Amino acid sequence: MVTKIMNDKIYDISIIGGGPAGMFAAYFARLRNLKVSLIESLPKLGGQPETLYAQKHIYDVAALPKISATDLVKQLNAQLSLMNCDQYLNTSVSSIVRKDDLWVLTTNKETIYTKAVIIAIGNGSFQPRKLTFDYDPTLEKQQLNYFVNNIEDFADKDVVVAGGGDSAIDWAIDLNQVAKKTSLIHRRNRYRAMESSVKKLNDSTVQQLNPYIIKNIGFNQTDHDKIDITLKMIKSDELKTITADKLLVNYGFVSDSKILRDWNIDLQGPFIKVTQEMETNLPNVFAIGDIVTYPGKLQLIATAFAEGPIAVTKALRNLYPDKDFFEHSTSIFEK
Ligand SMILES: Cc1cc2nc3c(=O)[nH]c(=O)nc-3n(C[C@H](O)[C@H](O)[C@H](O)COP(=O)(O)OP(=O)(O)OC[C@H]3O[C@@H](n4cnc5c(N)ncnc54)[C@H](O)[C@@H]3O)c2cc1C
Structure with a gap:
C-alpha cells in the first residue's frame, strides 16, 4: 500500500530523463531543498549532447561563447555534484500511476514513489531514422554510421553525410x-537548417550533392573497407555511384514518445502539451525540454534550462503552499 511507504523513501520531485533539461531541473530543485531523484535510461547523464553530438560545439548557451557538447555536460555534472541528488542510471521509467496523493513510477529496476514528476525525456530513447531499403547489416560495423561517437574515426577519411537538417549540416561542417x-547529400536544393549554418556550409569546402537520394549501398568490390553509395537524382532517372570510407546518415531520430500514450497525458502529436508553468493535464506532473510543446516552443538547450526552474517552482508552490521560498538571489546558499 502506497500510504505505508516510509516517508524517507518518498521524493518530492522525480525527474524522468537526464538530458540538459532534467539535469538542470534536478540541480535547481535541490537548491530549493527538495528531495529529488533523477532517472536516466542510459548509463550516463547528458541526453542528446552527450549521446548524439558530444564533440560538436555549441554557441547558443548563455555566458558560454563556445563549448563542446561533452564539456557542457561535464559542467552540468559538476554543478549537480554540488548537491546531493539521487541518480538512477540505466533505469527506464515505463509507467507513472497515481495512487492516493503520490505518483508511483515503475522502472526496469525499482519502484519509485514521488509527490511530483517532471518528465524530461527529450525525444525518448534514441532511435536513428535508418535507411529504408535493405542493405548488408555488417556495413554498420564500420562504413555506415548513424551516430558520431568519436570524431577521430572520421579523420583523414572520405566522408559522405546524408541529410538536410541542422544536424546533418553541423556534422558535415x-x-x-x-x-x-x-560530401553532403540532400534530396532538396534547400536545407531545413539555420541560415547561419547554411552560410557556413556554403563557405566551406564541403561538396554538396543536391537533389539526390540514396538508392542503394554496398561494400566496394575492390576495397572492402569502402562503401559504394548509389545516388538517384530527384525527378530524373540519373543514377551515379560514389565511393567513400564512411557514410553518416543523419535523417533525424524516431521519437519514442509512444510510451506516453499509456500515461493518460495530453499530447499534441508526439509532444506533451504544457501550460506556461509547465503543467501537464495530470496533477503535479510537469514536463520540460524537447518533449513539450506550447506556442513559441524552441527545442534548444537554453529553453530547456529555463523550463526546469519554472516547473520546479510551480511544484514547490503546489506541494508546500505555506512554505516561504525565495525566487531571486541564490547567494543565500553561500556558507
Ligand atoms: C545534432 C544536434 C545538434 C544540436 N545542437 C544544438 C545546439 O547547438 N544548441 C542547442 O541549444 N541545442 C542543440 N540541439 C538540441 C538540444 O540537444 C536539445 O534541445 C536538448 O538536448 C534537449 O534536452 P532534453 O533534456 O529535453 O532532452 P534530451 O537531451 O533528449 O535528454 C532526454 C533524456 O531522457 C532519457 N530518457 C528518455 N526516455 C526515458 C525513460 N522512459 N526513462 C528514463 N530516461 C529516459 C534519454 O535517454 C535522454 O538522456 C542539438 C540537437 C542535435 C540532435
Missing part, C-alpha cells in the same frame, strides 16, 4: 575539419 574530403 565539423567532420570536414578532420576528414580528407566531405
Whole structure:
C-alpha cells in the first residue's frame, strides 16, 4: 500500500530523463531543498549532447561563447555534484500511476514513489531514422554510421553525410575539419537548417550533392573497407555511384514518445502539451525540454534550462503552499 511507504523513501520531485533539461531541473530543485531523484535510461547523464553530438560545439548557451557538447555536460555534472541528488542510471521509467496523493513510477529496476514528476525525456530513447531499403547489416560495423561517437574515426577519411537538417549540416561542417574530403547529400536544393549554418556550409569546402537520394549501398568490390553509395537524382532517372570510407546518415531520430500514450497525458502529436508553468493535464506532473510543446516552443538547450526552474517552482508552490521560498538571489546558499 502506497500510504505505508516510509516517508524517507518518498521524493518530492522525480525527474524522468537526464538530458540538459532534467539535469538542470534536478540541480535547481535541490537548491530549493527538495528531495529529488533523477532517472536516466542510459548509463550516463547528458541526453542528446552527450549521446548524439558530444564533440560538436555549441554557441547558443548563455555566458558560454563556445563549448563542446561533452564539456557542457561535464559542467552540468559538476554543478549537480554540488548537491546531493539521487541518480538512477540505466533505469527506464515505463509507467507513472497515481495512487492516493503520490505518483508511483515503475522502472526496469525499482519502484519509485514521488509527490511530483517532471518528465524530461527529450525525444525518448534514441532511435536513428535508418535507411529504408535493405542493405548488408555488417556495413554498420564500420562504413555506415548513424551516430558520431568519436570524431577521430572520421579523420583523414572520405566522408559522405546524408541529410538536410541542422544536424546533418553541423556534422558535415565539423567532420570536414578532420576528414580528407566531405560530401553532403540532400534530396532538396534547400536545407531545413539555420541560415547561419547554411552560410557556413556554403563557405566551406564541403561538396554538396543536391537533389539526390540514396538508392542503394554496398561494400566496394575492390576495397572492402569502402562503401559504394548509389545516388538517384530527384525527378530524373540519373543514377551515379560514389565511393567513400564512411557514410553518416543523419535523417533525424524516431521519437519514442509512444510510451506516453499509456500515461493518460495530453499530447499534441508526439509532444506533451504544457501550460506556461509547465503543467501537464495530470496533477503535479510537469514536463520540460524537447518533449513539450506550447506556442513559441524552441527545442534548444537554453529553453530547456529555463523550463526546469519554472516547473520546479510551480511544484514547490503546489506541494508546500505555506512554505516561504525565495525566487531571486541564490547567494543565500553561500556558507
Ligand atoms: C545534432 C544536434 C545538434 C544540436 N545542437 C544544438 C545546439 O547547438 N544548441 C542547442 O541549444 N541545442 C542543440 N540541439 C538540441 C538540444 O540537444 C536539445 O534541445 C536538448 O538536448 C534537449 O534536452 P532534453 O533534456 O529535453 O532532452 P534530451 O537531451 O533528449 O535528454 C532526454 C533524456 O531522457 C532519457 N530518457 C528518455 N526516455 C526515458 C525513460 N522512459 N526513462 C528514463 N530516461 C529516459 C534519454 O535517454 C535522454 O538522456 C542539438 C540537437 C542535435 C540532435
